[in-house]
Amino acid sequence: MIRRRVAVTGAVQGVSFRATCGQQAEPRGVTGWVSNRSDGAVEAVFEGDDEAVEAMIDWARHGPDQATVENVEVAIEEPQGESGFEVR
Secondary structure: OEEEEEEEEEEOOOOOHHHHHHHHHHHHOOEEEEEEOOOOOEEEEEEEOHHHHHHHHHHHOOOOOOOEEEEEEEEEEOOOOOOOEEEO
16 A cells, blocks of 8 residues: 655646546545645545556546646655545
8 A cells, every 4th residue: 555645737727637537546446635736736645556556646647638747746655544536
């Protein structure tokens, strides 16, 4: 079980990034949340098995078709035992 916090910058708000992120996380069994930040970035926490979390980070590097991702910052955090995936 690992936990990663990601901050995604670029044209990532108003392009269904959060909704699509939730759709990607659920079938992978990844828990956590995704939210728009006031600075225009999208922030997310992914928690789950290594492979599933890494797959979510890879997905975040391009996002949905309408998004233009410029950068993804990844921070390592201690697992918190998240339950479900929340689109905030």
